Amino acid sequence: MANPYYDAADLRKFGKITEWSEELGTKFFEYYGKVFEEGALSAREKSLIALAVAHVVKCPYCIDAYTKDGLEKGITKEEMMEAVHAGAAIESGATLVHGVQMMNKYNKLSM
Amino acid sequence: MATKSLKARDNELAINNKQLEILNGGIFAEGELPYFKDKIADIGQFPLRPKKLEILQINVGYMCNQVCEHCHVDAGPDRKEIMTRDTMQLCLEVIRNTGAHTLDLTGGAPEMNPDFRWFVEESAKAGIKDFIVRSNLTIIRANKKYYDLPEFFKKHNIHVISSMPHYTKGKTDKQRGDGVFDKSIKALQELNTVGYGMPNSELRLDLVYNPSGAYLPGDQSAMERDFKKALKEDFNIDFHNLFAITNLPIARFLDYLIASENYEDYMYALVEAYNPTAVENVMCTNTISISWDGWLYDCDFNQMLGLKVASSIKHIKDYNEDVLNDRNIIISQHCYGCTAGAGSSCQGTVT
Numbered sequence: 001m002a003n004p005y006y007d008a009a010d011l012r013k014f015g016k017i018t019e020w021s022e023e024l025g026t027k028f029f030e031y032y033g034k035v036f037e038e039g040a041l042s043a044r045e046k047s048l049i050a051l052a053v054a055h056v057v058k059c060p061y062c063i064d065a066y067t068k069d070g071l072e073k074g075i076t077k078e079e080m081m082e083a084v085h086a087g088a089a090i091e092s093g094a095t096l097v098h099g100v101q102m103m104n105k106y107n108k109l110s111m
Numbered sequence: 112m113a114t115k116s117l118k119a120r121d122n123e124l125a126i127n128n129k130q131l132e133i134l135n136g137g138i139f140a141e142g143e144l145p146y147f148k149d150k151i152a153d154i155g156q157f158p159l160r161p162k163k164l165e166i167l168q169i170n171v172g173y174m175c176n177q178v179c180e181h182c183h184v185d186a187g188p189d190r191k192e193i194m195t196r197d198t199m200q201l202c203l204e205v206i207r208n209t210g211a212h213t214l215d216l217t218g219g220a221p222e223m224n225p226d227f228r229w230f231v232e233e234s235a236k237a238g239i240k241d242f243i244v245r246s247n248l249t250i251i252r253a254n255k256k257y258y259d260l261p262e263f264f265k266k267h268n269i270h271v272i273s274s275m276p277h278y279t280k281g282k283t284d285k286q287r288g289d290g291v292f293d294k295s296i297k298a299l300q301e302l303n304t305v306g307y308g309m310p311n312s313e314l315r316l317d318l319v320y321n322p323s324g325a326y327l328p329g330d331q332s333a334m335e336r337d338f339k340k341a342l343k344e345d346f347n348i349d350f351h352n353l354f355a356i357t358n359l360p361i362a363r364f365l366d367y368l369i370a371s372e373n374y375e376d377y378m379y380a381l382v383e384a385y386n387p388t389a390v391e392n393v394m395c396t397n398t399i400s401i402s403w404d405g406w407l408y409d410c411d412f413n414q415m416l417g418l419k420v421a422s423s424i425k426h427i428k429d430y431n432e433d434v435l436n437d438r439n440i441i442i443s444q445h446c447y448g449c450t451a452g453a454g455s456s457c458q459g460t461v462t
C-alpha cells in the first residue's frame with residue numbers, strides 16, 4: 001500500500017479536491033492562478049516568495065512544486081537558497097522576538 | 112557526464128522500437144494518462160494533417176563535438192552517420208524547386224560534415240528567404256578550422272540559431288559539458304563582432320533555451336528578458352530572440368528521465384500542460400525533415416524514432432511535395448512535448 005502520509009504522487013491529485021466541493025475548489029484554483037500571474041511583482045519574484053513560505057509552513061508538496069517552478073523560471077539554486085534563508089530568518093526572528101516578552105515577564109516578577 | 116552516445120554504449124534505447132514501446136506502454140497503456148491520439152481526436156485533429164509546407168529541415172549528420180545529456184539525436188563524436196555529397200545533390204534539387212520559404216540545417220553539429228560549406232554555398236544560391244544553420248556555438252571554438260565560421264555565415268547571410276541552456280556557467284556546463292559555457296560566450300562575442308545579433312542588424316542570431324532537467328521551460332518572453340539582461344550585463348552580448356523549447360522524451364533525454372526516476376512525473380507534467388490550441392501549429396504541420404541518408408520524416412523527433420513519413424514518397428530521390436503533403440502525420444506520446452504550455456517547436460512557442 002502507498003504511504004498514507006505525504007505521498008509525492010498525491011501532489012498530482014491536488015486538483016481533485018474540487019470534486020468534493022466544486023464551487024469552493026474552483027474559486028480557490030482561480031484565485032491561486034491569478035495570484036501567481038505577472039503583476040506588480042514578477043512571476044519570478046512570486047515564485048521565490050512561495051518557495052520561502054513553503055519552507056516556513058513546512059509543506060513538502062509546496063517545496064517540490066516551487067523548486068520545480070523555480071527551475072522552470074530559470075531561478076538559480078543560489079537564489080532559491082537565499083529565499084529559504086529569508087523565510088528561516090523571519091521564522092527564527094519571530095521566535096526570538098518573543099524573548100522580549102520573556103524578559104519583560106522575568107523583570108516584572110523579579111525584585 | 113557521458114562521453115559516448117547511447118548507440119556506442121549499446122544502450123537498448125538506441126533501438127527505436129524500444130523507445131516507442133516505452134512511450135506507448137506503462138502509464139498510457141494502463142489508462143492512467145490518455146494517448147495523444149485520443150486527446151487530439153477530442154478537438155477533431157485526428158488524424159493530424161500537414162498544412163502548407165514552409166520549412167525544409169535537413170539533418171546533415173549525427174556527428175557532434177558535444178555529447179549533451181538531453182540530446183534527442185543521441186549525437187556525439189562517435190556517430191558516423193553523415194550526409195554524403197550525393198544525397199546533398201538530391202537535396203539541392205529539392206531546395207531549388209520547393210515552395211518552402213525556410214531551409215533549416217541541423218545535426219549533430221552540421222559544421223562537422225566535410226561537405227557542409229559546399230552545401231551551404233550551393234543552397235544559398237537557390238535564394239531561399241530564411242536560411243538557418245543550427246550551430247551549437249562551441250564548434251566555432253572547437254578547432255582552428257572553424258574559427259572563421261562567423262565570417263562564413265555572414266557571407267551567406269545565414270540565420271544562426273544557437274543553443275544556450277542558461278546564462279550561468281554552472282547550469283550550462285552541467286547540461287552540455289565542462290567548458291561549454293566559456294566557449295559559448297566567446298563564440299557569441301565573435302558572432303556579435305561580425306554583426307550577428309546586434310540591435311537592428313539583418314544578421315539574425317537567435318538562442319535556443321531548453322531546460323537542464325526534468326521540468327518544462329518557463330514563459331518564453333520572461334526567459335528572453337532574463338537572458339538578455341544577464342548576457343548584456345555580464346558579457347556585453349546581444350542577440351535577437353530566445354526560443355524556449357521543451358525537451359521531448361526521446362533518446363538521451365528519455366534515458367535520463369528513466370534513470371533519474373523522473374519519467375512518470377515528466378509525462379504527467381506534459382499531459383497536464385497540454386494546450387489544445389498548440390496542436391494546430393505543431394512543427395510537423397509545416398515542416399519536412401530529411402535525414403542524413405535522404406529519408407523523409409514528419410519532424411526531427413520522428414526521424415530519431417525511425418518513423419518515416421506515411422506516404423508513398425519516403426525518400427528524397429522520389430521527392431514530390433504535393434504527394435507528400437497529402438499524408439497523415441505519425442504521432443505518439445512524445446508529441447505531448449510539442450503541445451505543452453505555449454507549445455514548442457524548433458522556432459520556439461507556437462501559440
Ligand code: SF4
Pocket residue numbers: 175176177178179181182183184185186187218219220247
Ligand atoms: S544537443 Fe546539439 S550540441 Fe548537444 S549533442 Fe545533441 S546535437 Fe550536439
Ligand code: SF4
Pocket residue numbers: 393394395396409410411412413440441442443445446449
Ligand atoms: S513530435 Fe513531431 S509529429 Fe509529434 S507533434 Fe511534434 S512535430 Fe508533430
